Amino acid sequence: MVYIRRSNTRVVTERNLDFKEEFQKKLSIIEDGLKTYLPHEDEKPEIIHQAMRYSVSSGGKRIRPILAMATYEMFDRDVKYILPVACAIEYIHTYSLIHDDLPAMDNDDFRRGKPTSHRVFGEAIAILAGDALLTHAFNVIYESALTYSERMKLYVLAGKEIAEACDSKGLVGGQVIDINSVSIIDTSEKLMDMDIRKTGCLIRASVVAGAIIGGAGSSDILYLNTFGEKLGLAFQVQDDILDYKENEIFPDKPTYTSILGIEGAREYVKKLSKDAIDSLNIFGDKAAFLRNLTMSLIDRKA
Amino acid sequence: MVYIRRSNTRVVTERNLDFKEEFQKKLSIIEDGLKTYLPHEDEKPEIIHQAMRYSVSSGGKRIRPILAMATYEMFDRDVKYILPVACAIEYIHTYSLIHDDLPAMDNDDFRRGKPTSHRVFGEAIAILAGDALLTHAFNVIYESALTYSERMKLYVLAGKEIAEACDSKGLVGGQVIDINSVSIIDTSEKLMDMDIRKTGCLIRASVVAGAIIGGAGSSDILYLNTFGEKLGLAFQVQDDILDYKENEIFPDKPTYTSILGIEGAREYVKKLSKDAIDSLNIFGDKAAFLRNLTMSLIDRKA
Numbered sequence: 001m002v003y004i005r006r007s008n009t010r011v012v013t014e015r016n017l018d019f020k021e022e023f024q025k026k027l028s029i030i031e032d033g034l035k036t037y038l039p040h041e042d043e044k045p046e047i048i049h050q051a052m053r054y055s056v057s058s059g060g061k062r063i064r065p066i067l068a069m070a071t072y073e074m075f076d077r078d079v080k081y082i083l084p085v086a087c088a089i090e091y092i093h094t095y096s097l098i099h100d101d102l103p104a105m106d107n108d109d110f111r112r113g114k115p116t117s118h119r120v121f122g123e124a125i126a127i128l129a130g131d132a133l134l135t136h137a138f139n140v141i142y143e144s145a146l147t148y149s150e151r152m153k154l155y156v157l158a159g160k161e162i163a164e165a166c167d168s169k170g171l172v173g174g175q176v177i178d179i180n181s182v183s184i185i186d187t188s189e190k191l192m193d194m195d196i197r198k199t200g201c202l203i204r205a206s207v208v209a210g211a212i213i214g215g216a217g218s219s220d221i222l223y224l225n226t227f228g229e230k231l232g233l234a235f236q237v238q239d240d241i242l243d244y245k246e247n248e249i250f251p252d253k254p255t256y257t258s259i260l261g262i263e264g265a266r267e268y269v270k271k272l273s274k275d276a277i278d279s280l281n282i283f284g285d286k287a288a289f290l291r292n293l294t295m296s297l298i299d300r301k302a
Numbered sequence: 303m304v305y306i307r308r309s310n311t312r313v314v315t316e317r318n319l320d321f322k323e324e325f326q327k328k329l330s331i332i333e334d335g336l337k338t339y340l341p342h343e344d345e346k347p348e349i350i351h352q353a354m355r356y357s358v359s360s361g362g363k364r365i366r367p368i369l370a371m372a373t374y375e376m377f378d379r380d381v382k383y384i385l386p387v388a389c390a391i392e393y394i395h396t397y398s399l400i401h402d403d404l405p406a407m408d409n410d411d412f413r414r415g416k417p418t419s420h421r422v423f424g425e426a427i428a429i430l431a432g433d434a435l436l437t438h439a440f441n442v443i444y445e446s447a448l449t450y451s452e453r454m455k456l457y458v459l460a461g462k463e464i465a466e467a468c469d470s471k472g473l474v475g476g477q478v479i480d481i482n483s484v485s486i487i488d489t490s491e492k493l494m495d496m497d498i499r500k501t502g503c504l505i506r507a508s509v510v511a512g513a514i515i516g517g518a519g520s521s522d523i524l525y526l527n528t529f530g531e532k533l534g535l536a537f538q539v540q541d542d543i544l545d546y547k548e549n550e551i552f553p554d555k556p557t558y559t560s561i562l563g564i565e566g567a568r569e570y571v572k573k574l575s576k577d578a579i580d581s582l583n584i585f586g587d588k589a590a591f592l593r594n595l596t597m598s599l600i601d602r603k604a
Contacts, residue, residue: 124406135469135474142461160445171437
């Protein structure tokens with residue numbers, strides 16, 4: 001990830017060093033939380049807990065929990081309330097990757113340089129590890145609602161946002177479209193429809209859930225909803241740009257670069273990230289981290 | 303299902319006719335509810351909603367939602383509060399069957415005389431239909447908590463019971479043990495451990511969730527928890543008795559009949575159902591339906 005962009009003036013460099021430090025601080029809290037809320041590997045049946053932990057600890061950028069936490073911190077500083085929700089979101093993201101990688105889906109042997117769950121534990125345990133992570137995510141959110149009952153309604157509202165985002169019209173729906181995508185996706189509108197479901201919904205829900213648990217008002221949530229929407233899509237277009245291989249005429253799947261061309265895709269990601277950042281204007285300095293995070297995601301090289 | 307048992311005296315017959323009628327009435331409300339809370343088949347992406355509805359409408363005894371509703375009605379008569387939760391539980395049960403039937407698991411081509419989900423829709427959509435039903439179940443519970451916010455805490459408590467029952471130490475854990483069961487299960491204790499997870503947890507949670515949403519007190523919930531535990535196990539032992547084939551020396555998987563013998567299994571199911579019914583004593587006539595349901599489940603022929 002690149003934290004210093006456009007200008008090398010002292011001010012920008014300092015601000016970005018602050019961002020980098022803050023990012024690492026949040027990341028470290030999240031990595032600890034991800035371990036805390038999962039059953040131990042020696043709890044029975046051991047193999048399922050090993051499989052759950054294997055995939056959760058397989059790295060990844062942790063964009064979704066960081067977004068949830070960063071948005072939350074615009075309204076409240078006590079991270080104990082948001083941490084379980086942020087981790088639940090990452091468990092859901094991990095379940096979706098385990099199932100996406102299965103032989104019946106994308107049939108991927110490696111993810112982030114490590115063998116995929118079904119390559120290590122077999123297909124049956126991989127399916128069940130995904131099922132367990134999805135269930136556990138909601139278990140953790142219910143638990144938080146009972147532990148911090150003074151914010152119970154906020155957990156229910158956030159839980160609803162997350163469940164909706166992952167349901168048959170959201171995350172699962174996006175994957176349904178994806179497995180048939182080569183034949184049916186031929187316009188950027190259809191590609192956008194798939195990506196909004198598959199990637200956008202959960203990124204948007206991460207931002208909104210953070211705001212809800214932090215006690216944000218409804219107009220603030222509306223702005224942040226737009227921010228999450230634009231960011232989610234920008235993130236996906238940027239992914240396609242990073243995957244772009246020059247002179248490749250027939251990619252395996254439709255992408256923004258295959259439909260809009262590489263320059264078209266670059267223009268589009270610029271517009272989306274500008275829109276995302278513009279929707280943070282009303283928050284002023286409070287949104288500095290989210291602004292920097294958006295820029296770092298767009299400028300990322302992997 | 304056999305509703306008239308042991309005696310043919312007029313009183314018992316009449317009581318059981320009442321039971322049969324009440325059972326059908328509850329069943330009909332549940333069947334309607336199961337359709338109501340699912341997205342329509344023509345909502346996009348259509349194929350996932352077709353697959354979800356295909357499996358949910360593939361029959362089944364609806365034991366779990368009926369248990370939830372019957373237990374609820376001991377405390378409150380307005381079924382609108384329990385119906386979404388009862389249906390959510392049946393969605394979860396359906397997801398677990400779709401995933402259990404997959405080629406990587408039990409590899410079953412038929413269930414209840416109909417082709418299994420992956421035989422109709424392919425493996426990828428079957429996995430996703432299971433994922434979507436599980437997610438949708440929690441979505442429906444959150445929605446109820448927001449719609450009937452005066453009972454929000456009860457929905458959160460019931461949701462927690464259900465999520466816990468389906469997590470890696472419950473339903474999913476039972477399936478993990480099951481797929482390795484031939485080699486590792488050789489005592490009735492180990493078999494019981496698997497069945498309590500795989501079948502018992504969700505049956506128990508159905509009973510407890512019904513009581514919670516109905517506003518039962520904690521000592522009532524404790525008795526009903528015991529009832530649900532005993533009933534769940536009795537149900538599974540009875541399943542093994544019904545599957546028992548005389549002279550079969552090596553069944554595919556360990557069962558209560560292979561471990562305890564057919565007579566031993568029959569004794570065990572009698573003891574469990576007596577314990578289940580005994581734990582209803584403090585509820586007197588209010589528990590008549592649950593008592594009859596228990597007897598009908600134990601006397602069932604399929």
